[in-house]
Amino acid sequence: MNIKHHPTDQTLMDYASGKLSQAMELLVATHMTLCPKCREKVAEFEALGGAALETANVMSMDAHALDHVMAMIERETANENVVFREMSSTRRVAVGESITGSAIPSVPRPLADLLPDNVLSLEDIPWKSLAPGVKHYQLKSIESKGTVRLMKIAPGVSIPDHGHHGHEMTLLLKGSYIDEIGRFRAGDVADLGNDVDHQPIADTAEECICLIATDAPMKFNRLLPKLLQPFIGI
Amino acid sequence: MSGTTRTRPGPADPAEAKRCASWIVAVAATQDREAFAQLFAHFAPRVKAYMFRFGGNSENAEELAQEAMMQVWRKAHLFDPQKAAASTWIFTIARNLRIDRFRQRKHIEVDDSDPTLIIDDSPLADEIVDRDEHAVLVKSAMEELPADQKVVVELSFFEDLSHSEIAEQLDIPLGTVKSRLRLALTKLRGGLEGVA
Numbered sequence: 275m276n277i278k279h280h281p282t283d284q285t286l287m288d289y290a291s292g293k294l295s296q297a298m299e300l301l302v303a304t305h306m307t308l309c310p311k312c313r314e315k316v317a318e319f320e321a322l323g324g325a326a327l328e329t330a331n332v333m334s335m336d337a338h339a340l341d342h343v344m345a346m347i348e349r350e351t352a353n354e355n356v357v358f359r360e361m362s363s364t365r366r367v368a369v370g371e372s373i374t375g376s377a378i379p380s381v382p383r384p385l386a387d388l389l390p391d392n393v394l395s396l397e398d399i400p401w402k403s404l405a406p407g408v409k410h411y412q413l414k415s416i417e418s419k420g421t422v423r424l425m426k427i428a429p430g431v432s433i434p435d436h437g438h439h440g441h442e443m444t445l446l447l448k449g450s451y452i453d454e455i456g457r458f459r460a461g462d463v464a465d466l467g468n469d470v471d472h473q474p475i476a477d478t479a480e481e482c483i484c485l486i487a488t489d490a491p492m493k494f495n496r497l498l499p500k501l502l503q504p505f506i507g508i
Numbered sequence: 509m510s511g512t513t514r515t516r517p518g519p520a521d522p523a524e525a526k527r528c529a530s531w532i533v534a535v536a537a538t539q540d541r542e543a544f545a546q547l548f549a550h551f552a553p554r555v556k557a558y559m560f561r562f563g564g565n566s567e568n569a570e571e572l573a574q575e576a577m578m579q580v581w582r583k584a585h586l587f588d589p590q591k592a593a594a595s596t597w598i599f600t601i602a603r604n605l606r607i608d609r610f611r612q613r614k615h616i617e618v619d620d621s622d623p624t625l626i627i628d629d630s631p632l633a634d635e636i637v638d639r640d641e642h643a644v645l646v647k648s649a650m651e652e653l654p655a656d657q658k659v660v661v662e663l664s665f666f667e668d669l670s671h672s673e674i675a676e677q678l679d680i681p682l683g684t685v686k687s688r689l690r691l692a693l694t695k696l697r698g699g700l701e702g703v704a
Contacts, residue, residue, distance in 0.1 A: 275626055283693055284686075291665045292603040296613060303616045310628030313618060317592065318646075321639075322696065323603065324595030325647040326665040332553035333560055336570055340548050343574050344541065347581050383622040417613065461626075 277309050279455075279462040281443065286312060290319030297420035297487040300413075301443050301463070303384035304485060308461045385485065388413050396448060396483050399424060407431035422487040427451070429482075432475040442466050442488040444474075449482030451475055525640035528594035529587075536584035544581060547594075552577050555602045561666045562606055572609060576602050593643030610668075649696045657692040660685055 281289075281302055288294050289302045306312050336342075380395040393399055401409035407428035412421070424447075427433065444464040451458050453474040458464060476482035531547045534540035556573035563569055579601050587597050604615045618625070650658065663674050671689075675682040 284689070287664065287689075287693070292607050292615060293664070293668060293670075296611075296616065299616045303618055306618045307622055307624055308626050310626060314628075317596075318697075320600055321593060321596045321643055321646045322650070322661070323599040323665045324593055324597075324643055325650045326662055327551075327554050327558060327599045327602070328595050328647050329650055330554065330662060330666060331557050333556040333566070333569065335548075335552045335556060335573065339552060339570065339574055340545060343548070343577050343581075344544075346574075346578060350578075350582075380624065382624045383619040384616050387616075417611065 275308055275461045276459070277311070277461040279458055279464060280309065280312055281305065281463050281465045283315070285443070285465050286315050287319045287322075290316050290323055295420035295487075295489055296417040297422035298441065298443060298489065300384055300388065300422055301445050301485055301487040304382045305445050305461070305463050307382035307384060396424075399426075401426055408433075420487060420489045422485065425484050425486055427476045427482045427484075429476050429479050432473060440489045442486065444487075445485040447483045447485060449476060449480040450478050451482050451484075452477040522638070522641045522644050525593055525595070525643050529589045529640055532580070532584050532587045532594055532597070533589065535581060536587060547580060548577055551580070551595075551598050555598065558602050558666060559606065562610055562668055572605060576605050579605065589639065591639065593639045595643055595647075596639070646696065653692055653695060657688045657695070660688045661692050661696075664689065 280286075285294070285298070285302065289299060294302065302312075306316060381389065381393070386393070389399065399411050401411055404410045404425075408431060409426040411424045413423060427449075429449075443466070444458075446458045446460050446462050448460055450460070451474040453464075455464065457477070458474075528547065528550065531540075531543035534543035535547070552573050555576045556569045559572040559576075560566060560569035563572070576598070580598060583601065587594075592600075607613065607615045650661065653661065659678070660674060663669055663677070667674075669677065671685050672682050675685045678685070
């Protein structure tokens with residue numbers, strides 16, 4: 275996979291520090307599954323978090339904190355040994371089954387985890403029509419802040435010119451599109467701030483499937499009336 | 509009485525960072541309690557301060573720090589010294605526990621056993637990075653940052669503030685927060701380049 279467009283460093287740092295909304299986090303983790311470079315960058319930002327932990331102030335623990343934790347660990351270990359002995363025979367069967375029975379998923383795990391169990395590939399997604407040439411699937415709302423949805427756009431269809439109110443990221447999963455910023459292919463991320471206006475067009479014979487995460491759900495509603503009068507590009 | 513804050517130096521050289529890593533490895537291999545006590549003494553007060561800044565309550569922070577250290581014990585077998593320094597790994601445990609408790613959800617992460625995972629097959633990817641050396645370099649690069657940049661980085665990791673909230677707290681324009689952060693990241697990266 276030849277990924278050319280990545281989340282900004284700021285977005286990756288916010289992922290590492292644990293500040294992104296769940297919608298954004300999902301998109302970044304899905305991209306990272308496909309992008310070793312961003313995995314390495316996030317590892318670097320996490321090392322920065324480790325350095326912050328080392329250099330920041332400390333707060334002394336209660337006098338008996340360690341004893342307390344050791345006691346809890348001991349209790350837990352005692353319970354686990356019993357459970358483990360009881361379960362070990364059944365567990366072996368379960369592992370064997372999962373190895374022979376599972377299909378190789380084509381959807382990266384962070385995203386697959388939020389799709390219905392019977393969805394094994396992007397084709398199985400229960401799409402809902404949004405406008406001619408545009409289908410979508412809204413992922414089960416996770417945190418109230420932000421929304422995340424999958425969109426499927428027919429070849430040649432353009433998403434009308436729209437600005438961004440708040441942070442919006444798009445991860446391309448299939449096909450390609452082109453806009454004022456450049457050409458986006460599977461694995462690429464468009465990480466757009468408030469001030470970008472763009473008008474993406476699915477520019478090949480293949481349909482385009484993307485994951486869109488936003489921290490400002492209102493904007494999409496304003497886009498909808500425009501979508502209902504689409505024009506066919508190319 | 510807990511709740512007093514003071515600064516205590518972290519590992520100053522790779523040997524010390526390696527010692528922290530070896531304690532985690534010892535906990536995983538032999539349930540070494542002495543090694544765990546060392547880890548506890550070093551990291552629990554740091555994790556407590558981290559939790560305090562998000563929760564604002566010292567009892568809560570104490571409880572979360574203890575819970576984080578229990579996870580260090582439980583997950584020690586998952587620690588890979590080739591992939592992360594001890595401080596990095598414990599930071600991610602604290603971060604994930606914070607998100608779990610304060611935002612009632614899991615931090616979404618890459619699954620290393622995901623069949624769709626794309627592995628870097630370029631020759632550079634084979635280069636072995638010494639994570640402990642790296643951690644020490646990051647730490648000293650961070651200490652060398654000008655105070656105004658350092659505080660922005662710290663607030664980014666240690667408080668659940670957006671950039672505009674950081675701007676508000678420091679009483680500086682939003683653009684200044686962004687440019688200080690960008691400068692800090694450039695410096696941190698530049699400081700590391702010589703060694704990679």
